[in-house]
Amino acid sequence: MELALKTEKLIERSIIRICLILFVNLVCFSGLSQESVTEKEYLDLIDYLTNQLLIDSTDIFSLENRGLAYMNIGNFDAAIKDYHFLVQLDSTNNKYYGLLGLSYSYLLDHPRAVKYYSQAISYNPFYVDHYINRGVSYEMLNKYELAKMDYLKSIKIEETNQKALINLAYLYHDYLDNNDESITVWNRLLKIDPFNASYYNDRGLIFLDENKIDHSLQDFLRAIQLDPRKAAHYYNCARAYEKLGEVESALMYYEKAIDADSVDSNIYFYRSKLYEKMGDSINAKIDLKKVIELEERYE
Incomplete structure:
Protein backbone atom coordinates (compact mmCIF):
# COMPACT_ATOMS: atom_id res chain seq x y z
CA MET A 1 0.00 0.00 0.00
CA GLU A 2 2.78 2.44 0.93
CA LEU A 3 4.61 1.61 -2.30
CA ALA A 4 1.45 2.25 -4.33
CA LEU A 5 0.95 5.62 -2.61
CA LYS A 6 4.60 6.54 -3.14
CA THR A 7 4.37 5.61 -6.83
CA GLU A 8 1.19 7.68 -7.17
CA LYS A 9 2.93 10.68 -5.57
CA LEU A 10 5.88 10.32 -7.96
CA ILE A 11 3.49 10.20 -10.92
CA GLU A 12 1.67 13.30 -9.61
CA ARG A 13 4.97 15.18 -9.22
CA SER A 14 5.99 14.22 -12.76
CA ILE A 15 2.62 15.36 -14.10
CA ILE A 16 2.84 18.66 -12.22
CA ARG A 17 6.36 19.26 -13.63
CA ILE A 18 5.25 18.63 -17.21
CA CYS A 19 2.09 20.71 -16.76
CA LEU A 20 4.20 23.63 -15.53
CA ILE A 21 6.34 23.37 -18.66
CA LEU A 22 3.20 23.20 -20.79
CA PHE A 23 1.71 26.18 -18.95
CA VAL A 24 4.71 28.28 -20.01
CA ASN A 25 4.12 27.01 -23.55
CA LEU A 26 0.44 27.94 -23.31
CA VAL A 27 1.27 31.50 -22.30
CA CYS A 28 4.01 31.88 -24.94
CA PHE A 29 2.90 29.52 -27.68
CA SER A 30 4.95 30.60 -30.69
CA LEU A 54 -13.65 10.69 -18.55
CA ILE A 55 -14.74 12.08 -15.17
CA ASP A 56 -15.39 15.59 -16.50
CA SER A 57 -15.25 16.07 -20.27
CA THR A 58 -15.33 19.87 -19.87
CA ASP A 59 -12.25 20.09 -17.62
CA ILE A 60 -10.44 23.01 -19.25
CA PHE A 61 -7.12 22.36 -17.46
CA SER A 62 -7.01 18.79 -18.79
CA LEU A 63 -8.03 19.79 -22.30
CA GLU A 64 -5.44 22.58 -22.49
CA ASN A 65 -2.61 20.42 -21.24
CA ARG A 66 -3.57 17.37 -23.29
CA GLY A 67 -3.69 19.53 -26.41
CA LEU A 68 -0.19 20.85 -25.70
CA ALA A 69 1.09 17.37 -24.91
CA TYR A 70 -0.30 16.13 -28.22
CA MET A 71 1.48 18.99 -30.00
CA ASN A 72 4.77 18.14 -28.34
CA ILE A 73 4.64 14.55 -29.63
CA GLY A 74 3.58 15.72 -33.09
CA ASN A 75 -0.04 14.57 -32.96
CA PHE A 76 -1.49 17.82 -34.24
CA ASP A 77 -4.79 16.32 -35.41
CA ALA A 78 -5.56 15.22 -31.85
CA ALA A 79 -4.48 18.62 -30.51
CA ILE A 80 -6.82 20.33 -32.97
CA LYS A 81 -9.77 18.28 -31.70
CA ASP A 82 -9.05 19.40 -28.13
CA TYR A 83 -8.70 23.05 -29.15
CA HIS A 84 -11.92 22.99 -31.18
CA PHE A 85 -13.72 21.65 -28.13
CA LEU A 86 -12.12 24.36 -25.97
CA VAL A 87 -13.38 26.99 -28.44
CA GLN A 88 -16.90 25.57 -27.98
CA LEU A 89 -16.50 25.92 -24.21
CA ASP A 90 -15.01 29.42 -24.37
CA SER A 91 -15.65 31.00 -27.76
CA THR A 92 -13.86 34.30 -27.05
CA ASN A 93 -10.59 32.94 -25.65
CA ASN A 94 -7.87 34.17 -28.00
CA LYS A 95 -5.25 31.63 -26.89
CA TYR A 96 -7.35 28.68 -28.12
CA TYR A 97 -7.68 30.21 -31.57
CA GLY A 98 -3.95 30.93 -31.50
CA LEU A 99 -3.17 27.31 -30.63
CA LEU A 100 -5.48 26.13 -33.41
CA GLY A 101 -3.55 28.37 -35.78
CA LEU A 102 -0.24 26.99 -34.54
CA SER A 103 -1.43 23.39 -34.91
CA TYR A 104 -2.56 24.00 -38.48
CA SER A 105 0.78 25.73 -39.18
CA TYR A 106 2.64 22.60 -38.11
CA LEU A 107 0.40 20.61 -40.47
CA LEU A 108 1.37 23.11 -43.21
CA ASP A 109 -2.28 24.10 -43.61
CA HIS A 110 -1.47 27.79 -43.66
CA PRO A 111 -4.79 29.08 -45.04
CA ARG A 112 -6.57 27.62 -41.99
CA ALA A 113 -3.76 28.79 -39.73
CA VAL A 114 -4.26 32.38 -40.96
CA LYS A 115 -8.01 32.05 -40.34
CA TYR A 116 -7.53 31.07 -36.69
CA TYR A 117 -4.70 33.54 -36.01
CA SER A 118 -7.01 36.26 -37.37
CA GLN A 119 -9.78 35.15 -34.99
CA ALA A 120 -7.28 35.16 -32.12
CA ILE A 121 -6.30 38.74 -33.03
CA SER A 122 -9.94 39.80 -33.16
CA TYR A 123 -10.32 38.75 -29.50
CA ASN A 124 -6.93 40.08 -28.38
CA PRO A 125 -5.38 42.62 -30.78
CA PHE A 126 -2.49 43.31 -28.41
CA TYR A 127 -0.98 39.83 -28.20
CA VAL A 128 2.24 39.95 -30.21
CA ASP A 129 2.68 36.25 -30.99
CA HIS A 130 -0.60 36.09 -32.91
CA TYR A 131 0.77 38.62 -35.42
CA ILE A 132 4.19 36.93 -35.60
CA ASN A 133 2.69 33.50 -36.19
CA ARG A 134 0.25 34.80 -38.79
CA GLY A 135 3.15 36.59 -40.46
CA VAL A 136 5.02 33.29 -40.74
CA SER A 137 1.98 31.65 -42.33
CA TYR A 138 1.65 34.56 -44.77
CA GLU A 139 5.30 34.00 -45.73
CA MET A 140 4.56 30.33 -46.38
CA LEU A 141 1.71 31.46 -48.63
CA ASN A 142 4.07 33.87 -50.46
CA LYS A 143 2.06 36.85 -49.18
CA TYR A 144 5.13 38.82 -48.20
CA GLU A 145 3.59 42.28 -47.86
CA LEU A 146 0.96 40.91 -45.49
CA ALA A 147 3.71 39.16 -43.51
CA LYS A 148 5.60 42.46 -43.31
CA MET A 149 2.50 44.24 -42.03
CA ASP A 150 2.06 41.65 -39.28
CA TYR A 151 5.68 41.87 -38.15
CA LEU A 152 5.46 45.66 -38.12
CA LYS A 153 2.23 45.51 -36.09
CA SER A 154 3.85 43.24 -33.53
CA ILE A 155 6.86 45.58 -33.28
CA LYS A 156 4.51 48.53 -32.81
CA ILE A 157 2.99 46.72 -29.82
CA GLU A 158 6.35 45.58 -28.45
CA GLU A 159 9.29 47.55 -29.86
CA THR A 160 11.97 45.18 -28.58
CA ASN A 161 10.38 41.89 -29.64
CA GLN A 162 13.34 40.09 -31.14
CA LYS A 163 11.33 37.31 -32.82
CA ALA A 164 9.37 39.84 -34.84
CA LEU A 165 12.47 41.86 -35.69
CA ILE A 166 14.44 38.78 -36.79
CA ASN A 167 11.57 37.62 -39.03
CA LEU A 168 11.29 41.10 -40.52
CA ALA A 169 15.05 41.30 -41.18
CA TYR A 170 15.01 37.96 -43.01
CA LEU A 171 11.85 38.92 -44.90
CA TYR A 172 13.42 42.13 -46.23
CA HIS A 173 16.51 40.24 -47.38
CA ASP A 174 15.09 36.93 -48.58
CA TYR A 175 11.83 37.97 -50.23
CA LEU A 176 11.47 41.73 -50.53
CA ASP A 177 14.93 42.39 -52.00
CA ASN A 178 15.53 45.25 -49.60
CA ASN A 179 18.95 44.86 -48.02
CA ASP A 180 19.01 48.41 -46.69
CA GLU A 181 15.90 47.84 -44.59
CA SER A 182 17.24 44.46 -43.49
CA ILE A 183 20.48 46.05 -42.27
CA THR A 184 18.45 48.71 -40.44
CA VAL A 185 16.55 45.98 -38.59
CA TRP A 186 19.77 44.08 -37.74
CA ASN A 187 21.19 47.36 -36.39
CA ARG A 188 18.14 47.69 -34.20
CA LEU A 189 18.53 44.12 -32.95
CA LEU A 190 22.17 44.75 -32.09
CA LYS A 191 21.16 47.75 -30.00
CA ILE A 192 18.82 45.47 -28.07
CA ASP A 193 21.38 42.66 -27.75
CA PRO A 194 24.90 43.90 -28.56
CA PHE A 195 26.54 40.59 -27.60
CA ASN A 196 24.55 38.34 -29.94
CA ALA A 197 27.02 36.64 -32.28
CA SER A 198 24.31 35.42 -34.67
CA TYR A 199 23.10 38.98 -35.26
CA TYR A 200 26.59 40.09 -36.30
CA ASN A 201 26.92 37.04 -38.54
CA ASP A 202 23.56 37.65 -40.24
CA ARG A 203 24.24 41.34 -40.76
CA GLY A 204 27.67 40.42 -42.11
CA LEU A 205 26.07 38.15 -44.72
CA ILE A 206 24.02 41.06 -46.06
CA PHE A 207 27.11 43.27 -46.19
CA LEU A 208 28.79 40.42 -48.09
CA ASP A 209 25.89 40.36 -50.60
CA GLU A 210 26.26 44.10 -50.99
CA ASN A 211 30.04 43.75 -51.54
CA LYS A 212 30.70 45.85 -48.44
CA ILE A 213 33.48 43.45 -47.60
CA ASP A 214 35.19 45.46 -44.87
CA HIS A 215 31.89 45.79 -42.99
CA SER A 216 31.13 42.09 -43.43
CA LEU A 217 34.60 41.07 -42.24
CA GLN A 218 34.25 43.26 -39.18
CA ASP A 219 30.93 41.61 -38.34
CA PHE A 220 32.21 38.05 -38.86
CA LEU A 221 35.28 38.68 -36.71
CA ARG A 222 33.05 40.10 -33.98
CA ALA A 223 30.81 37.03 -34.24
CA ILE A 224 33.86 34.78 -33.80
CA GLN A 225 34.95 36.79 -30.78
CA LEU A 226 31.52 36.41 -29.17
CA ASP A 227 30.97 32.75 -30.13
CA PRO A 228 34.18 30.98 -31.20
CA ARG A 229 32.46 27.58 -31.35
CA LYS A 230 30.30 28.18 -34.43
CA ALA A 231 31.74 27.06 -37.76
CA ALA A 232 29.56 29.42 -39.84
CA HIS A 233 31.28 32.46 -38.35
CA TYR A 234 34.66 31.15 -39.53
CA TYR A 235 33.67 30.07 -43.03
CA ASN A 236 31.79 33.32 -43.64
CA CYS A 237 34.92 35.15 -42.55
CA ALA A 238 36.86 32.99 -45.03
CA ARG A 239 34.43 33.98 -47.80
CA ALA A 240 34.99 37.65 -47.00
CA TYR A 241 38.76 37.23 -47.15
CA GLU A 242 38.31 35.37 -50.43
CA LYS A 243 36.44 38.33 -51.91
CA LEU A 244 39.29 40.58 -50.78
CA GLY A 245 41.71 38.30 -52.64
CA GLU A 246 43.43 37.24 -49.41
CA VAL A 247 43.60 33.53 -50.24
CA GLU A 248 45.89 32.47 -47.40
CA SER A 249 43.65 34.11 -44.80
CA ALA A 250 40.62 32.51 -46.41
CA LEU A 251 42.18 29.04 -46.27
CA MET A 252 43.21 29.60 -42.66
CA TYR A 253 39.62 30.45 -41.65
CA TYR A 254 38.25 27.44 -43.52
CA GLU A 255 40.60 25.32 -41.41
CA LYS A 256 39.34 27.06 -38.27
CA ALA A 257 35.78 26.30 -39.39
CA ILE A 258 36.65 22.61 -39.75
CA ASP A 259 38.18 22.66 -36.26
CA ALA A 260 34.88 24.09 -34.95
CA ASP A 261 32.64 21.60 -36.81
CA SER A 262 34.20 19.04 -39.12
CA VAL A 263 30.82 17.72 -40.35
CA ASP A 264 29.42 21.02 -41.66
CA SER A 265 29.23 20.41 -45.41
CA ASN A 266 29.05 24.16 -46.16
CA ILE A 267 32.72 24.54 -45.24
CA TYR A 268 33.90 22.04 -47.83
CA PHE A 269 31.50 23.40 -50.46
CA TYR A 270 32.73 26.98 -50.14
CA ARG A 271 36.38 25.90 -49.91
CA SER A 272 36.01 23.75 -53.05
CA LYS A 273 34.93 26.89 -54.93
CA LEU A 274 38.05 28.67 -53.72
CA TYR A 275 40.26 25.75 -54.80
CA GLU A 276 38.60 25.89 -58.25
CA LYS A 277 39.46 29.58 -58.55
CA MET A 278 43.03 28.76 -57.54
CA GLY A 279 43.18 26.10 -60.26
CA ASP A 280 43.62 23.36 -57.66
CA SER A 281 41.24 20.78 -59.14
CA ILE A 282 42.53 17.93 -56.95
CA ASN A 283 41.65 19.61 -53.63
CA ALA A 284 38.42 20.97 -55.14
CA LYS A 285 37.33 17.40 -56.00
CA ILE A 286 38.33 16.14 -52.54
CA ASP A 287 36.16 18.81 -50.89
CA LEU A 288 33.19 18.17 -53.19
CA LYS A 289 33.46 14.45 -52.46
CA LYS A 290 33.35 15.33 -48.75
CA VAL A 291 30.22 17.42 -49.30
CA ILE A 292 28.45 14.49 -50.97
CA GLU A 293 29.59 12.10 -48.24
CA LEU A 294 28.33 14.35 -45.43
CA GLU A 295 25.01 15.12 -47.09
CA GLU A 296 24.36 11.41 -47.71
CA ARG A 297 25.29 10.62 -44.09
CA TYR A 298 23.02 13.24 -42.54
CA GLU A 299 20.11 13.44 -45.01
Whole structure:
Protein backbone atom coordinates (compact mmCIF):
# COMPACT_ATOMS: atom_id res chain seq x y z
CA MET A 1 0.00 0.00 0.00
CA GLU A 2 2.78 2.44 0.93
CA LEU A 3 4.61 1.61 -2.30
CA ALA A 4 1.45 2.25 -4.33
CA LEU A 5 0.95 5.62 -2.61
CA LYS A 6 4.60 6.54 -3.14
CA THR A 7 4.37 5.61 -6.83
CA GLU A 8 1.19 7.68 -7.17
CA LYS A 9 2.93 10.68 -5.57
CA LEU A 10 5.88 10.32 -7.96
CA ILE A 11 3.49 10.20 -10.92
CA GLU A 12 1.67 13.30 -9.61
CA ARG A 13 4.97 15.18 -9.22
CA SER A 14 5.99 14.22 -12.76
CA ILE A 15 2.62 15.36 -14.10
CA ILE A 16 2.84 18.66 -12.22
CA ARG A 17 6.36 19.26 -13.63
CA ILE A 18 5.25 18.63 -17.21
CA CYS A 19 2.09 20.71 -16.76
CA LEU A 20 4.20 23.63 -15.53
CA ILE A 21 6.34 23.37 -18.66
CA LEU A 22 3.20 23.20 -20.79
CA PHE A 23 1.71 26.18 -18.95
CA VAL A 24 4.71 28.28 -20.01
CA ASN A 25 4.12 27.01 -23.55
CA LEU A 26 0.44 27.94 -23.31
CA VAL A 27 1.27 31.50 -22.30
CA CYS A 28 4.01 31.88 -24.94
CA PHE A 29 2.90 29.52 -27.68
CA SER A 30 4.95 30.60 -30.69
CA GLY A 31 6.76 27.26 -30.59
CA LEU A 32 6.83 23.90 -28.90
CA SER A 33 8.49 23.17 -25.58
CA GLN A 34 12.27 22.98 -25.56
CA GLU A 35 12.37 21.50 -22.07
CA SER A 36 13.72 18.00 -21.48
CA VAL A 37 10.48 16.02 -21.38
CA THR A 38 10.54 12.56 -22.92
CA GLU A 39 7.89 11.26 -25.30
CA LYS A 40 6.97 8.61 -22.73
CA GLU A 41 6.32 11.33 -20.15
CA TYR A 42 4.02 13.11 -22.59
CA LEU A 43 2.20 9.85 -23.36
CA ASP A 44 1.80 9.14 -19.63
CA LEU A 45 0.44 12.65 -19.17
CA ILE A 46 -2.02 12.17 -22.04
CA ASP A 47 -3.26 8.93 -20.46
CA TYR A 48 -3.66 10.67 -17.09
CA LEU A 49 -5.52 13.65 -18.55
CA THR A 50 -7.71 11.40 -20.70
CA ASN A 51 -8.80 9.60 -17.52
CA GLN A 52 -9.53 12.97 -15.92
CA LEU A 53 -11.67 13.89 -18.91
CA LEU A 54 -13.65 10.69 -18.55
CA ILE A 55 -14.74 12.08 -15.17
CA ASP A 56 -15.39 15.59 -16.50
CA SER A 57 -15.25 16.07 -20.27
CA THR A 58 -15.33 19.87 -19.87
CA ASP A 59 -12.25 20.09 -17.62
CA ILE A 60 -10.44 23.01 -19.25
CA PHE A 61 -7.12 22.36 -17.46
CA SER A 62 -7.01 18.79 -18.79
CA LEU A 63 -8.03 19.79 -22.30
CA GLU A 64 -5.44 22.58 -22.49
CA ASN A 65 -2.61 20.42 -21.24
CA ARG A 66 -3.57 17.37 -23.29
CA GLY A 67 -3.69 19.53 -26.41
CA LEU A 68 -0.19 20.85 -25.70
CA ALA A 69 1.09 17.37 -24.91
CA TYR A 70 -0.30 16.13 -28.22
CA MET A 71 1.48 18.99 -30.00
CA ASN A 72 4.77 18.14 -28.34
CA ILE A 73 4.64 14.55 -29.63
CA GLY A 74 3.58 15.72 -33.09
CA ASN A 75 -0.04 14.57 -32.96
CA PHE A 76 -1.49 17.82 -34.24
CA ASP A 77 -4.79 16.32 -35.41
CA ALA A 78 -5.56 15.22 -31.85
CA ALA A 79 -4.48 18.62 -30.51
CA ILE A 80 -6.82 20.33 -32.97
CA LYS A 81 -9.77 18.28 -31.70
CA ASP A 82 -9.05 19.40 -28.13
CA TYR A 83 -8.70 23.05 -29.15
CA HIS A 84 -11.92 22.99 -31.18
CA PHE A 85 -13.72 21.65 -28.13
CA LEU A 86 -12.12 24.36 -25.97
CA VAL A 87 -13.38 26.99 -28.44
CA GLN A 88 -16.90 25.57 -27.98
CA LEU A 89 -16.50 25.92 -24.21
CA ASP A 90 -15.01 29.42 -24.37
CA SER A 91 -15.65 31.00 -27.76
CA THR A 92 -13.86 34.30 -27.05
CA ASN A 93 -10.59 32.94 -25.65
CA ASN A 94 -7.87 34.17 -28.00
CA LYS A 95 -5.25 31.63 -26.89
CA TYR A 96 -7.35 28.68 -28.12
CA TYR A 97 -7.68 30.21 -31.57
CA GLY A 98 -3.95 30.93 -31.50
CA LEU A 99 -3.17 27.31 -30.63
CA LEU A 100 -5.48 26.13 -33.41
CA GLY A 101 -3.55 28.37 -35.78
CA LEU A 102 -0.24 26.99 -34.54
CA SER A 103 -1.43 23.39 -34.91
CA TYR A 104 -2.56 24.00 -38.48
CA SER A 105 0.78 25.73 -39.18
CA TYR A 106 2.64 22.60 -38.11
CA LEU A 107 0.40 20.61 -40.47
CA LEU A 108 1.37 23.11 -43.21
CA ASP A 109 -2.28 24.10 -43.61
CA HIS A 110 -1.47 27.79 -43.66
CA PRO A 111 -4.79 29.08 -45.04
CA ARG A 112 -6.57 27.62 -41.99
CA ALA A 113 -3.76 28.79 -39.73
CA VAL A 114 -4.26 32.38 -40.96
CA LYS A 115 -8.01 32.05 -40.34
CA TYR A 116 -7.53 31.07 -36.69
CA TYR A 117 -4.70 33.54 -36.01
CA SER A 118 -7.01 36.26 -37.37
CA GLN A 119 -9.78 35.15 -34.99
CA ALA A 120 -7.28 35.16 -32.12
CA ILE A 121 -6.30 38.74 -33.03
CA SER A 122 -9.94 39.80 -33.16
CA TYR A 123 -10.32 38.75 -29.50
CA ASN A 124 -6.93 40.08 -28.38
CA PRO A 125 -5.38 42.62 -30.78
CA PHE A 126 -2.49 43.31 -28.41
CA TYR A 127 -0.98 39.83 -28.20
CA VAL A 128 2.24 39.95 -30.21
CA ASP A 129 2.68 36.25 -30.99
CA HIS A 130 -0.60 36.09 -32.91
CA TYR A 131 0.77 38.62 -35.42
CA ILE A 132 4.19 36.93 -35.60
CA ASN A 133 2.69 33.50 -36.19
CA ARG A 134 0.25 34.80 -38.79
CA GLY A 135 3.15 36.59 -40.46
CA VAL A 136 5.02 33.29 -40.74
CA SER A 137 1.98 31.65 -42.33
CA TYR A 138 1.65 34.56 -44.77
CA GLU A 139 5.30 34.00 -45.73
CA MET A 140 4.56 30.33 -46.38
CA LEU A 141 1.71 31.46 -48.63
CA ASN A 142 4.07 33.87 -50.46
CA LYS A 143 2.06 36.85 -49.18
CA TYR A 144 5.13 38.82 -48.20
CA GLU A 145 3.59 42.28 -47.86
CA LEU A 146 0.96 40.91 -45.49
CA ALA A 147 3.71 39.16 -43.51
CA LYS A 148 5.60 42.46 -43.31
CA MET A 149 2.50 44.24 -42.03
CA ASP A 150 2.06 41.65 -39.28
CA TYR A 151 5.68 41.87 -38.15
CA LEU A 152 5.46 45.66 -38.12
CA LYS A 153 2.23 45.51 -36.09
CA SER A 154 3.85 43.24 -33.53
CA ILE A 155 6.86 45.58 -33.28
CA LYS A 156 4.51 48.53 -32.81
CA ILE A 157 2.99 46.72 -29.82
CA GLU A 158 6.35 45.58 -28.45
CA GLU A 159 9.29 47.55 -29.86
CA THR A 160 11.97 45.18 -28.58
CA ASN A 161 10.38 41.89 -29.64
CA GLN A 162 13.34 40.09 -31.14
CA LYS A 163 11.33 37.31 -32.82
CA ALA A 164 9.37 39.84 -34.84
CA LEU A 165 12.47 41.86 -35.69
CA ILE A 166 14.44 38.78 -36.79
CA ASN A 167 11.57 37.62 -39.03
CA LEU A 168 11.29 41.10 -40.52
CA ALA A 169 15.05 41.30 -41.18
CA TYR A 170 15.01 37.96 -43.01
CA LEU A 171 11.85 38.92 -44.90
CA TYR A 172 13.42 42.13 -46.23
CA HIS A 173 16.51 40.24 -47.38
CA ASP A 174 15.09 36.93 -48.58
CA TYR A 175 11.83 37.97 -50.23
CA LEU A 176 11.47 41.73 -50.53
CA ASP A 177 14.93 42.39 -52.00
CA ASN A 178 15.53 45.25 -49.60
CA ASN A 179 18.95 44.86 -48.02
CA ASP A 180 19.01 48.41 -46.69
CA GLU A 181 15.90 47.84 -44.59
CA SER A 182 17.24 44.46 -43.49
CA ILE A 183 20.48 46.05 -42.27
CA THR A 184 18.45 48.71 -40.44
CA VAL A 185 16.55 45.98 -38.59
CA TRP A 186 19.77 44.08 -37.74
CA ASN A 187 21.19 47.36 -36.39
CA ARG A 188 18.14 47.69 -34.20
CA LEU A 189 18.53 44.12 -32.95
CA LEU A 190 22.17 44.75 -32.09
CA LYS A 191 21.16 47.75 -30.00
CA ILE A 192 18.82 45.47 -28.07
CA ASP A 193 21.38 42.66 -27.75
CA PRO A 194 24.90 43.90 -28.56
CA PHE A 195 26.54 40.59 -27.60
CA ASN A 196 24.55 38.34 -29.94
CA ALA A 197 27.02 36.64 -32.28
CA SER A 198 24.31 35.42 -34.67
CA TYR A 199 23.10 38.98 -35.26
CA TYR A 200 26.59 40.09 -36.30
CA ASN A 201 26.92 37.04 -38.54
CA ASP A 202 23.56 37.65 -40.24
CA ARG A 203 24.24 41.34 -40.76
CA GLY A 204 27.67 40.42 -42.11
CA LEU A 205 26.07 38.15 -44.72
CA ILE A 206 24.02 41.06 -46.06
CA PHE A 207 27.11 43.27 -46.19
CA LEU A 208 28.79 40.42 -48.09
CA ASP A 209 25.89 40.36 -50.60
CA GLU A 210 26.26 44.10 -50.99
CA ASN A 211 30.04 43.75 -51.54
CA LYS A 212 30.70 45.85 -48.44
CA ILE A 213 33.48 43.45 -47.60
CA ASP A 214 35.19 45.46 -44.87
CA HIS A 215 31.89 45.79 -42.99
CA SER A 216 31.13 42.09 -43.43
CA LEU A 217 34.60 41.07 -42.24
CA GLN A 218 34.25 43.26 -39.18
CA ASP A 219 30.93 41.61 -38.34
CA PHE A 220 32.21 38.05 -38.86
CA LEU A 221 35.28 38.68 -36.71
CA ARG A 222 33.05 40.10 -33.98
CA ALA A 223 30.81 37.03 -34.24
CA ILE A 224 33.86 34.78 -33.80
CA GLN A 225 34.95 36.79 -30.78
CA LEU A 226 31.52 36.41 -29.17
CA ASP A 227 30.97 32.75 -30.13
CA PRO A 228 34.18 30.98 -31.20
CA ARG A 229 32.46 27.58 -31.35
CA LYS A 230 30.30 28.18 -34.43
CA ALA A 231 31.74 27.06 -37.76
CA ALA A 232 29.56 29.42 -39.84
CA HIS A 233 31.28 32.46 -38.35
CA TYR A 234 34.66 31.15 -39.53
CA TYR A 235 33.67 30.07 -43.03
CA ASN A 236 31.79 33.32 -43.64
CA CYS A 237 34.92 35.15 -42.55
CA ALA A 238 36.86 32.99 -45.03
CA ARG A 239 34.43 33.98 -47.80
CA ALA A 240 34.99 37.65 -47.00
CA TYR A 241 38.76 37.23 -47.15
CA GLU A 242 38.31 35.37 -50.43
CA LYS A 243 36.44 38.33 -51.91
CA LEU A 244 39.29 40.58 -50.78
CA GLY A 245 41.71 38.30 -52.64
CA GLU A 246 43.43 37.24 -49.41
CA VAL A 247 43.60 33.53 -50.24
CA GLU A 248 45.89 32.47 -47.40
CA SER A 249 43.65 34.11 -44.80
CA ALA A 250 40.62 32.51 -46.41
CA LEU A 251 42.18 29.04 -46.27
CA MET A 252 43.21 29.60 -42.66
CA TYR A 253 39.62 30.45 -41.65
CA TYR A 254 38.25 27.44 -43.52
CA GLU A 255 40.60 25.32 -41.41
CA LYS A 256 39.34 27.06 -38.27
CA ALA A 257 35.78 26.30 -39.39
CA ILE A 258 36.65 22.61 -39.75
CA ASP A 259 38.18 22.66 -36.26
CA ALA A 260 34.88 24.09 -34.95
CA ASP A 261 32.64 21.60 -36.81
CA SER A 262 34.20 19.04 -39.12
CA VAL A 263 30.82 17.72 -40.35
CA ASP A 264 29.42 21.02 -41.66
CA SER A 265 29.23 20.41 -45.41
CA ASN A 266 29.05 24.16 -46.16
CA ILE A 267 32.72 24.54 -45.24
CA TYR A 268 33.90 22.04 -47.83
CA PHE A 269 31.50 23.40 -50.46
CA TYR A 270 32.73 26.98 -50.14
CA ARG A 271 36.38 25.90 -49.91
CA SER A 272 36.01 23.75 -53.05
CA LYS A 273 34.93 26.89 -54.93
CA LEU A 274 38.05 28.67 -53.72
CA TYR A 275 40.26 25.75 -54.80
CA GLU A 276 38.60 25.89 -58.25
CA LYS A 277 39.46 29.58 -58.55
CA MET A 278 43.03 28.76 -57.54
CA GLY A 279 43.18 26.10 -60.26
CA ASP A 280 43.62 23.36 -57.66
CA SER A 281 41.24 20.78 -59.14
CA ILE A 282 42.53 17.93 -56.95
CA ASN A 283 41.65 19.61 -53.63
CA ALA A 284 38.42 20.97 -55.14
CA LYS A 285 37.33 17.40 -56.00
CA ILE A 286 38.33 16.14 -52.54
CA ASP A 287 36.16 18.81 -50.89
CA LEU A 288 33.19 18.17 -53.19
CA LYS A 289 33.46 14.45 -52.46
CA LYS A 290 33.35 15.33 -48.75
CA VAL A 291 30.22 17.42 -49.30
CA ILE A 292 28.45 14.49 -50.97
CA GLU A 293 29.59 12.10 -48.24
CA LEU A 294 28.33 14.35 -45.43
CA GLU A 295 25.01 15.12 -47.09
CA GLU A 296 24.36 11.41 -47.71
CA ARG A 297 25.29 10.62 -44.09
CA TYR A 298 23.02 13.24 -42.54
CA GLU A 299 20.11 13.44 -45.01
